[in-house]
Amino acid sequence: MASASRRRFLHLGGALLAAPFVSRGALADTWPSQPIRVLVGFTAGSTTDIVGRIPLERVAAQIGQPFVIENRGGAGGSIAAAAALQAEPNGHTLLVHSSGLAATPVIHPNASFDAATAFSGVAIFGSVPNILVISPKKGIRNLAELIDASKKGNMTFASAGTGSASHWGAERLRIAAGIDATHVPFRGGPEGLTEVMTGRLDFMSIGGASGLAFIRDGSLTPLVVSTKVRSAALPDVPTVTEAGYPGATYTFWNGLLAPAKTPKPIVERLHAEVMKALATPEVKQRLASTGNEPMEATPAEFDAMIRSDTAANIALAKTANLKFE
Numbered sequence: 308m309a310s311a312s313r314r315r316f317l318h319l320g321g322a323l324l325a326a327p328f329v330s331r332g333a334l335a336d337t338w339p340s341q342p343i344r345v346l347v348g349f350t351a352g353s354t355t356d357i358v359g360r361i362p363l364e365r366v367a368a369q370i371g372q373p374f375v376i377e378n379r380g381g382a383g384g385s386i387a388a389a390a391a392l393q394a395e396p397n398g399h400t401l402l403v404h405s406s407g408l409a410a411t412p413v414i415h416p417n418a419s420f421d422a423a424t425a426f427s428g429v430a431i432f433g434s435v436p437n438i439l440v441i442s443p444k445k446g447i448r449n450l451a452e453l454i455d456a457s458k459k460g461n462m463t464f465a466s467a468g469t470g471s472a473s474h475w476g477a478e479r480l481r482i483a484a485g486i487d488a489t490h491v492p493f494r495g496g497p498e499g500l501t502e503v504m505t506g507r508l509d510f511m512s513i514g515g516a517s518g519l520a521f522i523r524d525g526s527l528t529p530l531v532v533s534t535k536v537r538s539a540a541l542p543d544v545p546t547v548t549e550a551g552y553p554g555a556t557y558t559f560w561n562g563l564l565a566p567a568k569t570p571k572p573i574v575e576r577l578h579a580e581v582m583k584a585l586a587t588p589e590v591k592q593r594l595a596s597t598g599n600e601p602m603e604a605t606p607a608e609f610d611a612m613i614r615s616d617t618a619a620n621i622a623l624a625k626t627a628n629l630k631f632e
Contacts, residue, residue: 348384383470428609
């Protein structure tokens, strides 16, 4: 009798232990139960904003709930990141950010969150080339001429904010090439580009989605791209490696993230929905027009990449003795 009671107890205990896992698995089936708030770390019209909206528009149609986009520009995306972490981690508040997230510990050492672990990577939308651009009015046609000009007097460069991918990409190039230049941050890429096009600031390392239209109409001159290989959108523009500075290579990814405590089934469902959207011909075409290149990764691979990029940025800052705060 005692043996039978013990068996019933063990069976009941096993069922109780299994219950939370069944509940968590069911979360992906009931999510989303309301509109989804998406915080974007940069202003409307920035590369991260443009690249993020294209697939999310499709995902909204797939899941039957709208994405409510909030642009929270400033501090290289850290303002939006901190706000996303204040919400309940239930899959109804997400973050669209860029590779600038991995520079947070360097640029903002007193940030309220650990960039390497605070978020779960959901899906990477792809990578865009960071393009070093300058106004044609400056008469500079290539990177070598820019370096020569910097030796004659301190230059200035714009960015989409301290800690943004446009800032970090420019810093890597500045360090590798020995360019003497003063950083002037803005809340987003379009604001900085305006100052470069007028000639009030000298140059900028800008994502393709923001800069390509101005390059094509002749308002900006492209000098190099940050990618390891030439961009299909700008096949005649050399890479930083071809220009002699392989240390300045920089991958400017953009992607969707969720607070780290978001249930795994929701993260996995979101990943599947984004990948489905990215595979559609319309989304592919629209992203390609921004210079975006496919860059697939599972959520686990995305997480590992963020940790690796963060560690690499910290090491670079230490080697170059960079201090921003």
